[in-house]
Amino acid sequence: MGGSASSRMTRVVCAVLAVMAMFATAVMPVRALADSVVPESAAASLRETDRNIGAASNDQESSTEAEEDKSAATDAEDVPSTNELNSESDKKAGANDGNSVDSTTGATNTGTEASAGTSDDNSDSTTSDGNADSDKSDAAPVTPSTGTTVVNGNIVTHADVPYMAPWSAEQTQKLDVYNAADTSTAAGSKGQPVVVFIHGGAWIHGDKSFLSERMPLVNTLLQSGYVVASINYRLAAESPWPAQINDCDSAVRFLREHAAEYGIDSDRIAVFGESAGAHLAMMMGVTNGSRQFVNSQDGNKAAVSSDVQAVISGFGISEVDDWGKLSGDDVSTAVYAKNLLFGVTEGKRYTEAQAKEASPLTYVSAKAAPMLLVHGQNDRTVSYRQTVMMEQALEQAGAKNVSTWYPEYGPHGFTDVFCTNVTAQQRYLDFLSKVFPQSQQGSTDNTHTIETVPVYRFYQSSHRTHLFSAQANETTVLGQDWTGWLKEGIVFRVLPDAESGPTQDSGETSNNSNKDAVSSGISSANGISADETGVSAAQPSTVTISRMHNTSTDDYIYTGNTDEINVLRRNGWVEESVFRTIATGGISIHRLYDVHTNRHMLVSNDAEKRGLMAYGWRDEGIAFHAYAVDQLSVSR
Incomplete structure (x- = not known):
């Protein structure tokens, strides 16, 4: 080839090499910053740079000798043009320098390299953190998908x-x-x-x-x-x-x-x-x-x-x-996961400072x-x-x-x-x-009435067991299909402020005067003997009832008698929850016992009580008093 052809080839090769170099410098930031905290405008500019460089490369390969002068001029212009794009991208990415972006972790460095244990010194999270991009974020929000x-x-x-x-x-x-x-x-x-x-x-x-x-x-x-x-x-x-x-x-x-x-x-x-x-x-x-x-x-x-x-x-x-x-601990899983978490390469180990910060x-x-x-x-x-x-x-x-x-x-x-x-x-x-307290059952208003709390009855057929609950959260859970409990409905109502768990002293003075309601002896069949005297008229206005659970037999007993509660505890019964109810008045809640299944239950309906007794259930007396199902509120 003549000197002219050699010169043209030299210019083409130089142009291609320049484009390849620019491609490398442009693509590397695109890939490195792909997962980083970078404004979308900067990322878009980097992606546009990538496309421009690819187009420039194709233009170079399609150049012909007939377009020598035009190609040379284009080569001379393309190089600075692409550099300008890279420079503009750098400027946009550099807008984050006030919070220097770590291109590996995608984390914004707010000057907290020694931040472990110093979070109290940071600005209040309810105000702007002073970042250079804060105003832009507030001024031009983008509607998310x-x-x-x-x-x-x-x-x-x-x-x-x-x-x-x-x-x-x-x-x-x-x-x-x-x-x-x-x-x-x-x-x-x-x-x-x-x-x-x-x-x-x-x-x-x-x-x-x-x-x-x-x-x-x-x-x-x-x-x-x-x-x-x-x-x-x-x-x-x-x-x-x-x-x-x-x-x-x-x-x-x-x-x-x-x-x-x-x-x-x-x-x-x-x-x-x-x-x-x-x-x-x-x-x-x-x-x-x-x-x-x-x-x-x-x-x-x-x-x-x-x-x-x-x-x-x-x-x-x-x-x-x-x-x-x-x-x-699972040692192998821990080692592998922690090294990956901190981006540690093979043969190296994360630092104590990294682990402390995390x-x-x-x-x-x-x-x-x-x-x-x-x-x-x-x-x-x-x-x-x-x-x-x-x-x-x-x-x-x-x-x-x-x-x-x-x-x-x-x-x-x-x-x-x-x-x-x-x-x-x-x-x-x-x-x-x-x-997060919410307005639930049993709330009170500022007048002279108090909302009563419904007590639900549940039945589990596999254990032939009845359970009564006044707790909103428990009734929600037990009502789920997977629990095996059948929600039979509201059977009576009690006073609000039932505790979510058992009390250490569920008696107060009212329990000591309630001995005539249910006696404290436990029969050989785990039944409780009782007389029919009912609740004493000397009771104070309210009484606390404990739900006792025999986890071996899955039986439940409801009682407000301190002596009985103590006897049941000594025999392995667990106090699961309590609720508060009236000491006198309202409706009478009877406790029945089935000698064949060693199960107790509560009834407030005389017809149901007579029907169960016809099948061999024994009436152990009035366990406590409560409000009728339709009594949604009571006077203070």
Whole structure:
């Protein structure tokens, strides 16, 4: 070839090499920042740069000798043009320098490298955190996708709702919201409290769809007046820590900002996590008031808080570094999961500082949200000592409203214990009711009347047992199909303020004067002998009735007699609950005993009593007095 051809070839090669170099510099940021906290405008610019470079490369390959001068001119112009695009992209991405973005973890660095234990020094979560992008976030909100709405029976599901920018169907950070179909939020109403489920999976697998295996619990929550949500968050293989807690905070911020759309009370948000999800739930509960893990680039308004008002932690990890070192831990799973969580490459190990920053124990203070800590004592994946450590730390810090439940049998993630279980569900509801008081049965007004509380009768055919309950949460749970209890209806009414659990001294003065109602002797058949004298007229105005349970025979006895309660306790009976009723007047509640099945029950209907006695049941006398079914209120 002549000199002209050689010159042309040299220029073409140089141009191609320049384009390849620019392609590398442009594509690398696109891929590195794909999971990072970057404004959508910057990400779009980077993607546009990628497309422009590809087009430029195709133009170069199609150049001909006949277009030599034009090609040379184009080459000379293309290079700076692409550099200008890269420069513009850098400028846009650099707009986050006030909160430098970690392109590996997707975390926003707010100057908290030494933040462990210093969350109290952060700004109030209800105000702007001073980020450079805060004003832009408030000034130009983007309407998020609403996902897909599905009505299935009594449940309305808003599925696959993106909770952070970019608001698109391709977004991986999505959530599902479940509402009861018969629930309507009146204008001006604050809505219902929401329980946000955070799935487990050792931070390395899992999905919001895990909640589909826990629908019995979802149904109970919905029937009890709660909204339920389930969220995805970035897994460790996608983005190392702290991307997981960033996403959880963003999900809560989204739900709070869009509370009216889903019938949610933005001031009553609870998080419920299992395993790794419990770790994240506890992290949220102990970092209330801090913006350390808030992703200010998530597209939600900067002033919206990520605070939660309650935490339910199921078999969670409170001290990350200790997981795998305690008796009962699954060592291999712990080591693998923690290394992946912190983005540790093969042959290396995460640092103690990393583990401390990611541990709920680091941030425990008296300001922690109310918590219910649940963990099976025979857990062989995460030692239950992890939860014991959290309980002790919260107690020492002076945190309020901390409840615990450590069932002896509770394998890790076992839904038969932690989901489809009457005791578990009632504990969840009792805790939430305490934190989020709602207008329920037995409320009082400011006049001169008090609403009475209905007592429901349940029957379990497998054990041929009757149970009576005045507790709203217990009746909701027992009424679920999976429990095996048949809800027979309201049989009488009592006074409000029934306790959720047993009292240590259920007698007061009224019980001592009630000895004539039911005697304290226990027959050989576990029946209670009694006379027919009824309740003494010398009784005070109210009496407390205890429900005693024989866990061996599954029999129940209801009594207000202190001596009888003590005798039953010595014989292994357990006091499960109490309710308060009138000492005299109203209707008489008789206690009957079946000598053939060793079962007791209560009746308020004379016709039913005579029918049972015809089948061999024995009338043990008047156990207590109550209000008729139709007496909805009484005078003070």
